[in-house]
Amino acid sequence: MRSQLVYSTRRYISSNWTFQKGKLTLQKLKDKSTIDETINQVNVVFPDQFGRLTGLKLNAEYFADEVEKHQKQSTSEKESLPFFEYKYNPFRFDVQGKPITFDDDVKLSKSIRLVPDLDTLREQPWLSKEAVVMADVYDIETDKKIKFAPRNLMKETINQLNFSKDLDQVKSQIMFSFVLHKLGKEEKDQHHNSHKGMLTLEQGWGEVLDDCKKSLHNIGIPVQAKDQTHINNQFRFHLRQVQGNLLSQCDMFHLGKHAMKFIGYTHQYDISSLPIDSSKNPNDLILNLEGMEIHPSVLQNILYFAPNINSVRRLRDRKNGDIFKQKGEQSYEIAISAPDVNLYLALSNLLKTQPNHEKALKIPRNYEEALGMFEEYKDNQDSEVYNYYHQLFKHEQNEFNDFFTKWEVNRIY
Incomplete structure (x- = not known):
């Protein structure tokens, strides 16, 4: 058994304290970007299909002004937040940046829209004068949420289950x-x-x-x-x-x-x-x-x-x-x-x-057997989500097959 350095939980009376430190309201962000000058950039990020955070770096004052402007002009909750165009779509590429060949049932635009989730706005203390906010991801052509975007999928799952599970x-x-x-x-x-x-x-x-x-x-x-x-x-x-x-x-x-x-x-x-x-x-x-x-x-x-x-x-x-x-x-x-x-x-x-x-x-x-198991669960998944991840996982298998011979697979894997 390997000896390890273990970092364990500290005990606090209030469970509400967890992940609350450093959170920002829009007004706090405006004050810190103009009066205090302690924040000058906001990173609008989302997790890609591999869980890596990616997104846009925006001027903090510009970000706050855009959000405030949309909140004043909006006629519905959907329009109350601005979108920021991200002229890159990471869902089109594998973990090494190689384009993935998708079938016709998976349609991907070259860019996407990011809509900030203001409940997640917080300071980013490991970066100088920067804040971070998670974003919902939308298709730029259809203006609909991308269902297979991981955080979108998690939010939708929770919304669906909150009525049936506590x-x-x-x-x-x-x-x-x-x-x-x-x-x-x-x-x-x-x-x-x-x-x-x-x-x-x-x-x-x-x-x-x-x-x-x-x-x-x-x-x-x-x-x-x-x-x-x-x-x-x-x-x-x-x-x-x-x-x-x-x-x-x-x-x-x-x-x-x-x-x-x-x-x-x-x-x-x-x-x-x-x-x-x-x-x-x-x-x-x-x-x-x-x-x-x-x-x-x-x-x-x-x-x-x-x-x-x-x-x-x-x-x-x-x-x-x-x-x-x-x-x-x-x-x-x-x-x-x-x-x-x-x-x-x-x-x-x-x-x-x-x-x-x-x-x-x-x-x-x-992995090939795991992919077969994934296919057995097709009927339990949203078709858009299944089609995307099925082809992503097939790409992983194909990459493996291209780089390893049967001899290596039989003796190493």
């Missing part, structure tokens, strides 16, 4: 592991502890984690060091438990990862959340859920939880008991995802999938 009582908490690597050095050039068989971090790693802890704390994600080791380069963060707002939990996780990645680079470190690290050790994301009934069969659509080749590969030797544990009445520990998961997609699927109590959770032997 989601306000659901408590969620995330633990995820990650790896630190010194930038600009190959693994062979980094110090190696032959007795442990692991890489030893150079001086400076403590500053990286301290800065991550401070920045996450400043946006309401408190973490605290509990155990320390100087031996290996794999670490674990526990995020604070959230009650009743699964969308905020997703925002918290993805914004936190974004902050950590940036902070790592400023210290010349790469913070990697790959499913399998360079030492072939798996990185996990463990989701603790309380307050709702969950059957392991709702995890069967595995590609929403493990969307790439290595995500599935790390599950190959797992037992069902390692992936899904019932800790008590309506209390579960789910470890099917890796830290590179798109949590919006994973939770949306978990909430919407109907359990099959007659079937046990089946772990696919490879």
Whole structure:
């Protein structure tokens, strides 16, 4: 068992404190951008299909004026917020930026519209004089929400289920592991502890984690060091438990990862959340859920939880008991995802999938088998969502087939 640096939840009396620090109203943003001059830019962002935050960087005063102008001129709630055109559509490309060939049933414009969700407007303390706001994503040609955009999908799922499930009582908490690597050095050039068989971090790693802890704390994600080791380069963060707002939990996780990645680079470190690290050790994301009934069969659509080749590969030797544990009445520990998961997609699927109590959770032997399982759930998904992700996952399989021979697949994968 590898020794790890564990960051665990701090205890606070008020659960409302979580993810509330640094939040901004429109008036606060105007004051900070004009009077105080402490914020001069707003990042209007959204998670793409891989969970990466992308979007526009706007002048803060311009952003506030545009929002205020639309609120005064609007005749309906839909028109009360401005849209900002993003002249790039990341949904057309794979994780390396290579264009994906889609069939005719998936139509994608070259640009999209972003409509800010003002409830998520907050300071971005790891960047100088910047704020961030999550955005809903619209098709620029039809002016309709893009259903397969992950955050749009999560919001729609919650809206649909709030009448049938008491989601306000659901408590969620995330633990995820990650790896630190010194930038600009190959693994062979980094110090190696032959007795442990692991890489030893150079001086400076403590500053990286301290800065991550401070920045996450400043946006309401408190973490605290509990155990320390100087031996290996794999670490674990526990995020604070959230009650009743699964969308905020997703925002918290993805914004936190974004902050950590940036902070790592400023210290010349790469913070990697790959499913399998360079030492072939798996990185996990463990989701603790309380307050709702969950059957392991709702995890069967595995590609929403493990969307790439290595995500599935790390599950190959797992037992069902390692992936899904019932800790008590309506209390579960789910470890099917890796830290590179798109949590919006994973939770949306978990909430919407109907359990099959007659079937046990089946772990696919490879990605091709996982893709076949995904196709079995076609009728349970919105056609637009299914068509997009089915072709995205097929693209992943095709890329794998193009780069690996059958000999390599049979002996390595």
